[in-house]
Amino acid sequence: MEWKETLSRYIDLTNEALSTYTDIENGENQQVINAMQYSLFAGGKRLRPVLTLAAAEMLGGSAKMALPYACALEMIHTYSLIHDDLPAMDDDDFRRGKPTNHIVYGDGMAILAGDGLLNLAYEIMLDDATKQPNPKPCLKAAHTIAVAAGIHGMIGGQSADLMNEGQSKQEEPSADTLAYIHEHKTGALLAAALTAGAYVAGATEKEAEAMKSAGFALGLAFQIQDDLLDLEGDAEEMGKPVGSDLKNEKMTYPAIYGVEASHEKVRALTDGALGIFEGFGSSSAFLQSLATYLISRRS
């Protein structure tokens, strides 16, 4: 299981860097830093940073050069969860078995903690890019992440999600809308994780495009798997209540296409991503193992 050692190395690198990035000041702004650290170290799987570091190494770069972009992605992912959990959005009190940010710090501070993480992601990337003799590859990585996180990406997906919640009783959920939400809310950032890692390592546009396709396929597979786990999973293993999508009348892939077709779709999408990784040769062994593992996860 050599790939699991690599996984641990990527996760350790990420956690160390995230600690360093948020080990700052101790003054009037202490509370927002506490709130940011709370969610940043609340048990996230570090999937996005792992993808970034792995893509960089696959393309011949180092994990170290990709770390600022890997950490930026984790900060952006974490901020989106903090804001999503707010009473004004999904109103979730628990995530990964722990009270959500606003339960601990209050709604106002949770909003600021999310804002702080989003902004810090860009501070880190711009600080790194400014120090490069040739900043172009890093700028491409940062720009890719910015587009994926914004209204053409994740925030666009969150907006569509918010507009469509609770509508399933009145009208059939549209398959197009569901596809838009999945592709943008989850897929865009996962695709950016692979693409940014590739760019930092000096990937060509063609290589970056291939990584983007693999990322969107994995992202959709990951999201459908999440929906299936919400239906079929074990609350204790998941660290959160299951069945919340049904309760919230959320449109999900299984709700529209059925459970069996959803499992089938996860397999087909994963095969697509595996095919792309194989095209990069033996240096893609880790990403192939990771993609295969993601299908079988229980939480």
Next chain:
Amino acid sequence: MEWKETLSRYIDLTNEALSTYTDIENGENQQVINAMQYSLFAGGKRLRPVLTLAAAEMLGGSAKMALPYACALEMIHTYSLIHDDLPAMDDDDFRRGKPTNHIVYGDGMAILAGDGLLNLAYEIMLDDATKQPNPKPCLKAAHTIAVAAGIHGMIGGQSADLMNEGQSKQEEPSADTLAYIHEHKTGALLAAALTAGAYVAGATEKEAEAMKSAGFALGLAFQIQDDLLDLEGDAEEMGKPVGSDLKNEKMTYPAIYGVEASHEKVRALTDGALGIFEGFGSSSAFLQSLATYLISRRS
């Protein structure tokens, strides 16, 4: 009054560019774009973009090259107002005479609209920097803005403000805390506006530092003037209820130091900024006129 024509030119340039930047798509993400546009075009004075464009021209650059950074600053300022107005923060129903974002679009969409504007600011700057043959000056501008907007700047100030609200009855407001809030919540972004414009135009570090000092002085003067207008101003001219700081038990400069000393401080700070601008010679005429005008404003 030639300087007022220049002011109009800067404001028109900013408004045109902001329209172009947000004239995008018409799909599943339409609602968050509507909400972003609503607050972006709700009567802002465009002070930050004006400072950026003026600083760039003063240093021999063009307003056009500074526009992405000017618009990014206005987006960051606008997002901070949207989030500040939320029930979980200041709970304000009106701003500049119009219903606040969450009153029109709901709390959840207002949170996303703020997130969307913050992220779009970085998309725009990174897009511009990526296109430059030599991206270093633009990267310095973007990095300066990012640091000023984050936990070491504006968000740090918002966090301190949120932690200290409603405490004035229990304990004396600390002058240090008030200074921190003013310097970070308002000063940092105004200083970044002047500094970023200078960087884009190729300023030296020494010139950038001077502009930063002028920006902090103007920022503090502007904030104290705001506090004074909240006490002494006319609700109709202001476009919002006056006296809200007293109602919210907010620490303000006049509350701690008194009205007369506050007016005196505004004058002294403005003189400091004027001295710095004068050091740049005749090309600083516009910024000198603007600084003098800001003292006498009624809203």
